[in-house]
Amino acid sequence: MSWRKEQGRTERGYHHGNLKEALLQAALDLIAKKGAAGFTFADAARIAGVSPAAPYRHFRDRxxxxxxxxxxxxxxxxxxxxxxxxxxxxxxxxxxxxxxxxxxxxxxxxxxxxxxxxxxxxxxxxxxxxxxxxxxxxxxxxxxxxxxxxxxxxxxxxxxxxxxxxxxxxxxxxxxxxxxxxxxxxxxxxxxxxxxxxxxxxxxxxxxxxxxxxxxxASDSADPKPSGRPSGPWGSPK
Missing domain, CATH: 1.10.357.10 (Tetracycline Repressor, domain 2)
Known part of the structure; x- marks a missing residue:
């Protein structure tokens, strides 16, 4: 795929406002195939059909x-x-x-x-x-x-x-x-x-x-209904 063709696809995606979603979907597809650690930022750009620099418009890094x-x-x-x-x-x-x-x-x-x-x-x-x-x-x-x-x-x-x-x-x-x-x-x-x-x-x-x-x-309908929520990070208390 030539740079010119990639550039054209990148511009269309960007102007249509769907570049971010295209990159997210590309990453999801890659994760499904290779796992969360099995792809690079450049891989996501390639699957989305954009230049390697295009993802930086929406994401700092992988x-x-x-x-x-x-x-x-x-x-x-x-x-x-x-x-x-x-x-x-x-x-x-x-x-x-x-x-x-x-x-x-x-x-x-x-x-x-x-x-x-x-x-x-x-x-x-x-x-x-x-x-x-x-x-x-x-x-x-x-x-x-x-x-x-x-x-x-x-x-x-x-x-x-x-x-x-x-x-x-x-x-x-x-x-x-x-x-x-x-x-x-x-x-x-x-x-x-x-x-x-x-x-x-x-x-x-x-x-x-x-x-x-x-x-x-079946008889616990009168149980108290505590409203407390966890105060620490996922899976651990502060």
Whole structure:
């Protein structure tokens, strides 16, 4: 492809206002094929059909391009988790099970976004927008953990809701990364990834002495509904 042809395509994309979106889509395509660490800024420009210098009109470097993709991923992730949680309706446990399924579905259906979010090696503070989007997504998991904590039997040891949220997030992430993506492990399971996660979380909650079955949870409609949100970065307290 000649420089002149690239220049012409670059100018059309730029004047039409779609160069940024073309670069983001090109990067997503590359991530889907090679992983978040498997492409360069120049690769994204080539796939978008623009000159190597064109991406600098919108992005400082490859990391900024990746952070934009990761931010969009977390925004979609938050939306999916929030819809599944539905403020804990009709009961806490069944609502939380939907959150787990939504987590796995996102990893399965949007692997390029998932890779940019969790496998790109980006610093947590590289972008205020990315950090805020990640916090909002984690807040859904923490809200569910707070509601689950309210189901603990009276007088039983109750770990902090943030600790529970981190444990449950770790379990969800592990199952999603290992068994819910076409580009992950190929080990065959005797059950679905959703069933594996459900069993894992149930064992965890029962090990803590929590009331964690649907019949018991059906009576938890009067649970307190804590509104606290995480105050630290994604996955860790301040």
């Amino acid at each position: 990391d900024e391009l990746l952070s934009n993709i990761a931010q969009r991923g977390f925004e979609q992730f938050e939306s999916a988790l929030s819809e599944a949680w539905d403020d804990g309706r009709p009961d806490t446990v069944s609502a939380f099970e939907r959150v787990g399924k939504a987590y796995l579905a996102f990893a399965r259906e949007k692997p390029a976004f998932y890779s940019a979010m969790f496998e790109s090696g980006l610093a947590a503070d590289i972008s205020a927008g990315l950090h805020a989007a990640a916090e909002r997504a984690f807040a859904v998991i923490r809200a569910a953990a707070e509601r689950l904590a309210a189901l603990a039997p009276q007088g039983s040891p109750r770990p902090p809701a943030l600790m529970m949220a981190l444990h449950i997030w770790s379990m969800s992430h592990g199952v999603a990364s290992l068994f819910a993506r076409g580009d992950a492990a190929r080990r065959k399971l005797p059950m679905s990834a959703e069933e594996l996660l459900e069993a894992e979380v149930l064992i965890y909650l029962r090990g803590l002495g929590f009331l964690a079955d649907r019949k018991a949870a």
